[in-house]
Amino acid sequence: MAKYLLLKHYRGAPAAVNDVPMDRWTPEEISAHMRYMNDFAARLEGSGEFVSGQALAQEGAWVRYDGEGRPPVTDGPFAETKDLIAGWMIIDVDSYERAVELAGELSAAPGAGGEPIHEWLELRPFLTEPPTITE
Amino acid sequence: MDEALLRSLSPSVLTVLVRRGAGFAAAEDAVQDALVEAVRVWPAGVPRDPKGWLVTVAWRRFLDATRADAARRRREDRVEEEPVPGPASGVDDTLQLYFLCAHPSLTPASAVALTLRAVGGLTTRQIAEAYLVPEATMAQRISRAKRTVSGVRFDRAGDVSTVLRVLYLVFNEGYSGNVDLAAEAIRLTRQLAGVIDHPEVAGLLALMLLHHARRAARTAPDGSLVPLAEQDRSLWDTELITDGVEILQAALARDRLGEFQAQAAVAALHADARAAEETDWVQVVEWYDELARLTGSPVVRLNRAVAVGEADGPRAGLAALSELDDSLPRHTAVAAYLHERDGDLAKAARLYSEAARKATDLAERDHLTRQAARLNAGRQG
Numbered sequence: 001m002a003k004y005l006l007l008k009h010y011r012g013a014p015a016a017v018n019d020v021p022m023d024r025w026t027p028e029e030i031s032a033h034m035r036y037m038n039d040f041a042a043r044l045e046g047s048g049e050f051v052s053g054q055a056l057a058q059e060g061a062w063v064r065y066d067g068e069g070r071p072p073v074t075d076g077p078f079a080e081t082k083d084l085i086a087g088w089m090i091i092d093v094d095s096y097e098r099a100v101e102l103a104g105e106l107s108a109a110p111g112a113g114g115e116p117i118h119e120w121l122e123l124r125p126f127l128t129e130p131p132t133i134t135e
Numbered sequence: 136m137d138e139a140l141l142r143s144l145s146p147s148v149l150t151v152l153v154r155r156g157a158g159f160a161a162a163e164d165a166v167q168d169a170l171v172e173a174v175r176v177w178p179a180g181v182p183r184d185p186k187g188w189l190v191t192v193a194w195r196r197f198l199d200a201t202r203a204d205a206a207r208r209r210r211e212d213r214v215e216e217e218p219v220p221g222p223a224s225g226v227d228d229t230l231q232l233y234f235l236c237a238h239p240s241l242t243p244a245s246a247v248a249l250t251l252r253a254v255g256g257l258t259t260r261q262i263a264e265a266y267l268v269p270e271a272t273m274a275q276r277i278s279r280a281k282r283t284v285s286g287v288r289f290d291r292a293g294d295v296s297t298v299l300r301v302l303y304l305v306f307n308e309g310y311s312g313n314v315d316l317a318a319e320a321i322r323l324t325r326q327l328a329g330v331i332d333h334p335e336v337a338g339l340l341a342l343m344l345l346h347h348a349r350r351a352a353r354t355a356p357d358g359s360l361v362p363l364a365e366q367d368r369s370l371w372d373t374e375l376i377t378d379g380v381e382i383l384q385a386a387l388a389r390d391r392l393g394e395f396q397a398q399a400a401v402a403a404l405h406a407d408a409r410a411a412e413e414t415d416w417v418q419v420v421e422w423y424d425e426l427a428r429l430t431g432s433p434v435v436r437l438n439r440a441v442a443v444g445e446a447d448g449p450r451a452g453l454a455a456l457s458e459l460d461d462s463l464p465r466h467t468a469v470a471a472y473l474h475e476r477d478g479d480l481a482k483a484a485r486l487y488s489e490a491a492r493k494a495t496d497l498a499e500r501d502h503l504t505r506q507a508a509r510l511n512a513g514r515q516g
Contacts, residue, residue: 023488023507030505035357057500058492 003051003092004099006106007122010058012083017118018111025112033117036109044091044102051090058084090126099123137177140185141170142256143326146229148189149253157197159235160281163253165200169193229254230330234293237301238284245280246301247308252277254326255319265314295331299339299395302327306343317347337386338396344379345402348372360502364411376406397426416446433463441469449477467493468503475510484510 022030044050066073089106093099103123111117145166152162169192173185182188236250251257251265263273306320324340352366361367383399400422408414423439426432436459444452452473459466471486487507494500 022504023484023491024511025508026512027505027509030501030508031357031359034359034501038358055497055500057495 001092001094003090003126005124005126006089006091006103007124008086008088009122010084010086013120016120018115020112029110029112029114032110032114040106041089049091049093051092053087053089055087056085141173144186144189145170145256146232146254148186148193150229150232151190152193152197159285160278161197161200163281165193165197168196229326233298233327235284235287237293237298238287239297240283241280243304245276247304248273248277249280250301250305251319255323257314261314265308265316295333295335299335303339321347334386334389334391335393335395337382338393338399341379341383341386342395342399342402344375345399345406348375348379348406358498360498363405368409371406379403392425394426394429397422397429416442420446433459437463437466437469444473444476449473453477471506480510480513
C-alpha cells in the first residue's frame with residue numbers, strides 16, 4: 001500500500017471541462033456535488049483506502065521571515081492570483097494505477113447541470129520511511 | 136463498575152488533596168492512581184463512603200510519591216500534617232477546582248482542556264478525540280496547564296465570569312467522536328449551579344439548554360446548515376426548553392442581569408415562537424440593546440442589526456449595520472441577507488459569494504454558497 005495526496009484547487013489548476021463557478025450552480029447541483037464527495041469518501045472508507053480529508057478556507061496569506069527583530073512579512077490575506085488549494089484527501093492504495101483511477105472518479109463529481117466537472121486534481125505520492133527489512 | 140460515579144467523585148477528591156497542600160499535578164496523579172485502584176477493587180463491593188475511600192487512597196498515594204522524591208524535611212512536615220483517614224466532609228468543594236481550571240494564567244484552550252480533565256473527569260484520550268488532535272499532543276497541553284497552575288493557592292475566590300466563559304467555550308466546541316462536549320458542558324454547568332448561587336450561572340445553564348434544545352433541527356440529514364427561520368420546530372426538545380425557561384425566569388427575577396441571562400432571554404424568545412413569523416422581534420431588539428450595554432461587543436451589535444431588520448424592516452437593519460466595521464466576522468453575510476430582503480438580489484448574491492469565501496466553517500461556507508446560487512439561478516431563470 002502506498003499513500004497518495006489528492007489536491008483539489010480553488011484556482012491555479014488548468015480549467016475544468018465543465019467550468020462554471022459554484023455560485024452559478026443551483027442549490028440542488030451543489031447538494032448533489034457534496035453528496036458525491038461524501039459518498040466517495042465513505043466508499044473508500046469501506047474499501048480501506050481512505051486516510052483523511054480536509055477542506056481549506058479560500059483565503060490565506062504568504063508569510064516570510066524578514067530578519068532578526070522584525071515581524072514576519074505577509075502579503076495580507078490577498079489571494080487573487082495565487083494557486084489556491086481547496087482541500088485534500090489522503091488515500092492509501094495498492095498501486096499508482098488505483099490512485100489515478102480514484103482521482104479520475106473524484107474529478108467526475110457532478111457540477112452545473114449535473115454534468116461531471118472534469119476538474120484537474122493534483123495527485124502526489126507521499127515520501128515514505130525506508131523499509132526496515134530489505135530482501 | 137460505576138464509571139459515572141467515579142467521574143462525579145474525582146473532582147472533589149482532587150480538591151481535597153489540593154486543599155491539604157498537594158501540588159495540582161501531583162494531586163492529579165494520585166487521584167488517577169486511586170481511580171485505577173477503585174476500578175480494580177470496587178467490583179467486589181463498593182465502599183459505604185466511596186468519596187472517603189478515594190480520598191484516603193489518593194492521599195496515601197500522594198504521600199508515597201512525596202516520600203519517594205521530596206527532601207527529607209518537607210516529607211516529615213507533610214507526614215506530621217497528615218489528617219486522620221476517614222469519611223470526607225459532605226461539603227462539595229468542587230467549586231474551587233472550577234476556579235483553578237479557569238485561572239487567568241491559562242490560555243482559553245488550556246483552561247478548557249484542564250476543566251474537562253479535572254472537573255469533568257474525562258480521560259486525556261477522550262479530550263484528544265473531541266479536539267481531533269493526537270493524544271500525545273493533548274497530554275502535553277494538559278500537563279503544561281497543570282504546571283502553570285501548580286503554584287496557585289486555593290485561598291482566594293476566583294472570578295465566576297471566567298469560569299462561565301470556559302464552560303461556554305466547552306459548549307461551543309460541540310462534539311465529535313465519543314464525547315459530546317455540549318452535553319458535557321451542560322453537565323458541568325448544572326453541577327456548578329448546584330454549588331454556587333449566582334444568577335449568571337443559571338443564565339448560562341438556561342442559555343445552553345435553550346441552544347441544545349434546537350440541536351436536532353439545526354442540520355439537515357446531509358449535514359447542511361438549517362437557518363433558524365427554516366428549522367422544523369417540531370424537532371425542538373420541548374422538555375429542555377421548559378427547563379431552560381424556568382431556570383432563566385428564576386434568574387431574571389433576582390434582578391441581577393448579566394450577559395448570559397440576556398442571551399438566554401433572546402434564545403427563549405426564539406424558543407417561544409411556534410413559527411418564525413411569530414417571533415417577538417421587538418423584544419429581541421430590546422434584549423440586544425441590554426446586551427450591547429452590558430458587553431459593548433460589536434458581535435452583539437451585528438446580531439442586533441439582524442433583529443432590527445426583522446422588527447423594523449431591512450432598511451432599518453442596513454442602517455444599523457452601516458455603523459459597524461465591515462471586517463467583523465459574518466458582517467458580509469448579514470449584509471447579503473438584509474439586501475436580499477430589501478429586494479436587491481444582484482447585490483445580495485454578490486455579497487453571499489463574498490461571505491462564502493470568508494467563511495471559516497465548512498457547513499457555513501456551503502450554506503452561503505447555496506444562498507448565492509439560489510439567487511443567481513433565480514435571476515438567470
